[in-house]
Amino acid sequence: MLSRTADNLYWVSRYVERAEFLARILDATARLATLPTAYGGKGNEWESTLLTSGAAELFHQHYDEANERNVTHFLAFSPDNPSSIRSCMERARANARAVRTALTGEMWETINSSYLELRRYNSGDMNREQFARFLEWVKTASLTFDGSAYRTMLxxxxxxxxxxxxxxxxxxxxxxxxxxxxxxxxxxxxxxxxxxxxxxxxxxxxxxxxxxxxxxxxxxxxxxxxxxxxxxxxxxxxxxxxxxxxxxxxxxxxxxxxxxxxxxxxxxxxxxxxxxxxxxxxxxxxxxxxxxxxxxxxxxxxxxxxxxxxxxxx
Amino acid sequence: MGAAFDEMSLEDGGIRDGYVSLKRWLDTMPADHIALRRSQAELFFRRIGITFAVYGDAEATERLIPFDIIPRVITKPEWQRLEAGLVQRVNALNAFLADVYSRRECLKAGIIPEDLIFRNAGFRPEMDGRPVPHGIYTHIAGIDIVRVDAETFYVLEDNARTPSGVSYMLENREVMMRLFPELFAEHRVAPVENYPDSLLATLRSVAPPSASGDPVCVLLTPGQYNSAFYEHSFLADKLGIELVEGSDLFVRDEVVYMRTTEGPKRVDVIYRRIDDDFLDPLAFRADSVLGVPGLMSAYQAGNVTLANAVGTGIADDKAVYSYMPEIIKFFTGQEPILKNVPTFRCRERDSLAYVMEHLPELVVKEVNGSGGYGMLVGPHATRQQIEEFRRKLKSAPDGFIAQPTLALSTCPTFVASGVAPRHVDLRPFVLSGSDRVRIVPGGLTRVALKEGSLVVNSSQGGGTKDTWVLDA
Structure with a gap:
């Protein structure tokens, strides 16, 4: 197969997996951050989440404080962050589109409809409940993509x-x-x-x-x-x-x-x-x-x- | 311009042959059912991602071409005549292009003025005296046809370079068969789904002599930001060939290879959807990043077939178009079966004078324009637009032709107010291989959705319809 096709297939999966990972660490951090400080351990949970995401340096070029609002926006939606959930989904879709002949119909439809639905979650100004639902959605999108690959690819x-x-x-x-x-x-x-x-x-x-x-x-x-x-x-x-x-x-x-x-x-x-x-x-x-x-x-x-x-x- | 010819309804309110049972179906289907089916069709197109990009439209990078669920019907006798005319015309086009790049008999015989060839933007001196494999230049041609009355089909223009739209022809049929299986049970509609097979057979038939018995064909795309990218990937998939970008190919010792996970693999036939200018930065535009350095040298050495050939753009020129009846007679020895639209060449003094006098009635086109851009539709133009064209014509008359405003035929179309007649055209796709010419029955019907509009281009608010050639 074409090297570029292989490259795209490889990166589609990487980006989808990364988006899911970000959703999971944001979800876990949100839980930890809501615990009373007596249980929450030391240090700033949001800062440590940033470190885990690998994007801490970039974050601090754009924001002063690593608080919940800034970090969730940066990791979930920011176009400035090439590894935000949004950027990952967009890049996964761009890669998929470039090689859609190498994807099965189900894989393409999954990734394309996720991309289209992502636009509905346009605002960084969600309340916690909406944000939690967004994270759920990201996990589901990743699971569906993974499942479609597993079940339909040669x-x-x-x-x-x-x-x-x-x-x-x-x-x-x-x-x-x-x-x-x-x-x-x-x-x-x-x-x-x-x-x-x-x-x-x-x-x-x-x-x-x-x-x-x-x-x-x-x-x-x-x-x-x-x-x-x-x-x-x-x-x-x-x-x-x-x-x-x-x-x-x-x-x-x-x-x-x-x-x-x-x-x-x-x-x-x-x-x-x-x-x-x-x-x-x-x-x-x-x-x-x-x-x-x-x-x-x-x-x-x-x-x-x-x-x-x-x-x-x- | 008189009342347009309607392809379904007779003047007395009767219904033409091909449409009788379709009309009955339209009359009995409840409005909300139609609306539901339309939204299902849209959802389907959106999900499979059949979108196109509009140049200069930053807002919507990907749009859907509106799809009209009422099919356009062509009867078998009508199609048979069209088909014969298309085969004749495309054979003539191929003979003409081969002649222009070799012996130039048609120029010597005075069939067409020399400067229309040599000063043509589509003329490629690099192709001069370089025979192409099997002598075929326009392997895939899109011939735009309009109808003006029961008898008359005109050829509006020839697209001999990289015509697009065939994916819509195929997807439109797919959607219609999903949404309205009962209609297909009632009509004997000639299938179109064999188009990819025909295209592949065509491409394989024109492989260079150096290719093995199992030639490697690829589809070369400018990439996913091209407006027709969907079509490129769709076709590559249906053909079962690699969809390559320029950077996937390289040339070594005048042979083209693609980069694969298993190392370089030789390529024999390139179905290219990139314009000549961008094919090879060493031969044409040096700033092209879409092309393949050295591709022209491999092509000139006869080691790879490009479909379509380099330099077919001369035939797209609308001034050259005006000579097609003579070209057909010269190369086939027959009268043209399909007529040209009567055309005034503004380069000729008398014609220009007439055109200047009658601008409000005429359609004026740039000879090398396409996509409905750079065009004046006299009857719909403002006085200001007309004056602007008058100035253009005065300063560069050679760049324009003019045609009477045709009353394009209309077909019943679903619009906001219900079902109403709208103007249509037809683009059949004609495939020329070394063995034969292949045409899938029908083609892409484009429809101007705005009332009274004659511009069917998708970039200008046109839509598409499924096209049915009835097999009985």
Missing amino acids: RNDSYWFSRLGVYMERADNTARILDVKYHVLLPETEQIGGSLDYFQWSTILREVSALTAYHWVYRQSVQPWLVADLLIFNRQMPRSLASSYENIVLFLDNLARAYGRQGPSQRLSRTMMAKFENMNVKEVFQQVGLHDFISSFIVDNDRLGSAITEQYLV
Whole structure:
């Protein structure tokens, strides 16, 4: 297939996944911010959400204060933010439109009608209830798109590039949450400084829609090291780094088989997968430290993104 | 201009052959049912994203072309005559273009003045003495036809470069079949859905000799901001070929390749929807970012077929159009089956004098204008507009032709006040391959939705209709 087509398919999925991620972190932050300060932990939740989104620097070029109103507007609607939910949906649709012949009819219709409906949510001046409904809508749009891709695409290179976009973006997003919140995720051995952090941990789980999943997996109350384990190593958890990489390796292998050629991206992805297979959360805390582990993961993940681009998308 | 010919109703209130059962259907369908179906049709078009962009309209970057749910009917005998005329005309166009770029017999014979060719904006000296694969120039032609009475169809203009609109022909039929299956059960309507197959067969038939038995065809688009992008992607999809932009292609050793996830892949036939000027920054406009550097060298080396060929624009020129009857006679040895609209060439002194005298009755067109722009419709123009054209004509008469204001036929159309007659034209799409000429029955009917308006262009408030050629 055309490299540009593959590139567009990959980015359509990335943008849709990113929009959903933003909706989830905004939703989780809104909950955390409404808690009485006695439960809410320290620091400014909105600032930390900005950091998680990766757009903090840009935000401060446009706004003075990271308060609810400014941050929600910036992350959800601002045209100044190329990664706002609105910008993501618009770019997803522009990418989809450029390659609509490579999408199934259902995928195109889903993304196009989401785009058309997005215009109804034009105002940044929504009340909280309207905003919550907007976030719900974004999640639904993403689920519908994902479902239409899963249910209607031929299992060929188009599908694999589209899935690669989902999992590359997802791995990056999960890593960002960990990167910003690493300081509340402490190892089992550490003395825990009170219950304030409990709401931080559950917020993290909410951000990856894993609050219920956590209990099913670990069958105990929320513990910070287990949150880290769930998000990094647990392959049952669809947003964990390990699960994302399992899929990345799979789809890159499919491509290599179909094209009869392995390349740097296959090798790199397998090296990264090996880390998840050969380490556990205890070792991360003891040997490298969570922060360093995540920082180097983000760098490696970016490197894999470049390798995929280099190998297939240009 | 007298009363227009109505394609459904006779002067005495009777109904013409093809429309009898359609009229009965219109009379019995409740108004709210029609309204409901119209909104369903609009929703359908909106959802599939069949939109077009209007140049210079920043407000609405994507609009829908209004669709009228009442089909336009053409009877079988009418179509058979049209079809024969179209085949004859397009064969003549191809022979004419081949001649202009080679032996120039028609110029030597004095059929058409030389300067109309050599000073024509569409003439490409690069094509001179360079035969194209299979000698075909206009593989896809859109011939605009108007009807003025029961007997007479005129050719209004020839679109020999990159005619658009065929996606509307196909989607209009699709929508009609979804919304009104009962109507199709009552009428034997010739299908149009084989157009993509015919187009693909045409493209494959003109692959250069160097191509393999399974030539690689692509559709080259200027990109998604082009007004016809929807059509480009729609057609590429139906044809099962790659939709490429200039940056997806590159030329090495005079061979064209596309960039794929598996490395470079050779391209044999390019159905290009980019104008000549933008095809190759090395050969034409250097500032074009839409084209492919080196494409012309590959083309001239005979390693790739461009459809349509470079340099077909001469045939779109309205002054050249005025010579089509002579061109048809010269190249086919037959009388033209389809007539031209009587045309005054303002470059000729006597004609210009007549045109100046009669501006309020005439339609004046720029010889290289299109899309309904740069046109004066005398009977509907203000005095100021007429004076403006008088000045233009005086300073550059060569740039214009004039035609009598035709009473274009009307078809029943759903408008705010109910069902009313509106003026229509017809654009059939004529495909010329190395093996034969193919025409899907019908074409795109455009309708001027404003009462009395004769301008059917979508950029000027026109709509479209499904076009039915009855097979019995």
